[in-house]
Amino acid sequence: MEISAILKDDLQALLALNEDHFNDVKSKRIAPAKLQETFVAFANSDGGDVYVGIEDKSCAGERVDGFSEPEEANDIISTLLEETQPAVENVSVEFLNTAGKGLILHLSIPKSPKVHYTASGDCYIRVNAGKKKIKGERITQLGYSKGAELYEKKPVINSEIDEIVDSEALSEYMKRVGTNLQPADFLRKQRLLTSQGHKRLPNVGCVLLFDEEPQATMDTRCAVKVYRLRTTDKEYKREQLQEMPRTINGGIEEVIRKTIEQVADYIDGAAFQDGARLVKLQYPSEALREILVNAVIHRDYSLNDDIHVRVFDNRIEVQSPGKLPGYMSIDNLYQERFSRNPNIVRMLHNLPNPVNHDIGEGLDTAKNELRKAGLVEPFFEEKENAFVVTIKHQRIASVEEVILGYLGEHPAAEITNKLVRQLTGEDDMQKVKSALQKLRSAGHIKPVDENARAFNFRYIKS
Structure with a gap:
């Protein structure tokens, strides 16, 4: 020891x-x-x-x-x-x-x-x-929240196989994946039926995917509510709502599609005043899409709450029921992989042009798309029994600002193209080179050796 x-x-x-x-x-x-x-x-x-x-x-x-x-x-x-x-x-x-x-x-x-x-x-x-x-149900709930027990496999007593078999959503799904199985056999093979006594009932995953109105069938709430709030305050008041929240119902694919459309509609043309400057809300659509998809497919459906998407004047907050499952934490979100609803994730991913990436890749895509757009990466937090992703309309520092900031903190240091790329996350060598040359022309920096080879240039503060 x-x-x-x-x-x-x-x-x-x-x-x-x-x-x-x-x-x-x-x-x-x-x-x-x-x-x-x-x-x-x-x-x-x-x-x-x-x-x-x-x-x-x-x-x-x-x-x-x-x-x-x-x-x-x-x-x-x-x-x-x-x-x-x-x-x-x-x-x-x-x-x-x-x-x-x-x-x-x-x-x-x-x-x-x-x-x-x-x-x-x-x-x-x-x-x-x-x-x-x-004890009892509380331990079961703990298992669901951790992902140790899969709530998506719990039978839904208010549902019948016949209702799902005849649904248009299931019929369309089977056409897209190209199966010739009978609908009931398909559901069984995909582990979307769970035994309850002598009966086989559609489970939670099945209802969320193929029920025409899961929100009416499920014991817990599973809709998405989208708000437009005319404020930049951390806490909002009811009177700051532009209109009553839009509640989005339907199967998982429909909920994802309608949520993305509604959020895009709220953002389009929206702007806020930043001092004397009017700033338009402009977010990369792919980043928004990935974060919204993650909220729907990875939430804890055992909790009796909806997903809440709040579009503020300077940010978007996506609040999903349930803390991070298993060994996942805010510190390892980009490195580790864990799915609370693996069957739902798999079924969606089996489709041509799936709405979801492989587990974990969605957040990477969101972060990269925001960076390309010059915005800071998503901010994550767990509070009470929910996971919240905040997309801020906040610009990341320019390459020039990063260079000057680094040399300001380290007056005796040297800086290179490679170091700048590491500090900024900017992988375009030419873009960094242009920033260095711009600062050199302005007299902010100077080369250590005027005669150095192109790839060996090192700069210091002037």
Whole structure:
């Protein structure tokens, strides 16, 4: 087990740490089974760090009372890593040597894509600075939110196979994918039917794809509401609505198409005042499309809420029910891949000219399209039980501004075409070259060596 020295300042910062949703401190005297409840709560929620060997802030005496040797913590480590069901993967375990006050056990617990239980079979989640025991339907809901259980496979008791088999949406889909199967056989093979007692019923994924009016059939809300708000304020008031929100119903493909059309309609011709300047709302259509498609196909349909798309005077907010599933986090959105509704995603992707890219590629496309348009990349946040994507009408700095900003912060530094491309994300070498030459002509920068070869030019601040 790794033992690391902790500096005095770092120890003081640790003692000043406020216990919250992501951090907790525990006495080394805590019973392993009791600590396991906190361990499970972190894994079932958003992950976090636990430091064992620190007394609570209410302690009147010395707060640091660590383990004398790593083996003293064996029972704790064994209980957490070996008796949690199922085991939590990728837990980081280390000891922090406080030089005279013992070893603090530091556990870094990742957000897990699974639902975990203590050795006694109890399930906990993290709520603010504490834990909460959950049971029954709440555990099922936790599984849906993580993607450990697929809500899209839940049978819909208000639906019948005959209604789906006769739907125009299913007929059109089967023509486009070129299948000769009978509709009922097609649904069965595509895992769109789920057993309920002795019956096979259309499941959530099936209803969302092929029911003529899923919003009337489903137990939970699954429409999209689009708002046009005449304000740039963070919080809006009802009177700032240009009109009542447009509610968009229908199957998934229809909802996606109509939402894109409605948002485009609200943006077309819209403008806002930025000081003395009138700014038109201009967003790349492909970026908007990808973000709206992602909201519809990756939302948590077990939650009783609609998707809310708000077009403000200076931004667009897309609020989708459900936090990020599994091990996904805002930090790894562009690197990792995880689908909460894999069957829906697969069915749409099987179509000619599908509305959706491969999992994860949609956000990459949105970011790249916004950058090409000179706008900042999307902003992501999780709040309450929703995931929000904000597309700001905010210009990214020009290449020239980035160069001058870098040399302003690093007066003695040299800058090259390659470095500028790394700093700006601009991959056009000629565009960067033109920016450098423009700044040179204006006297802002000068070459280190006038006689350097074309690809070896380095510049410094004039």
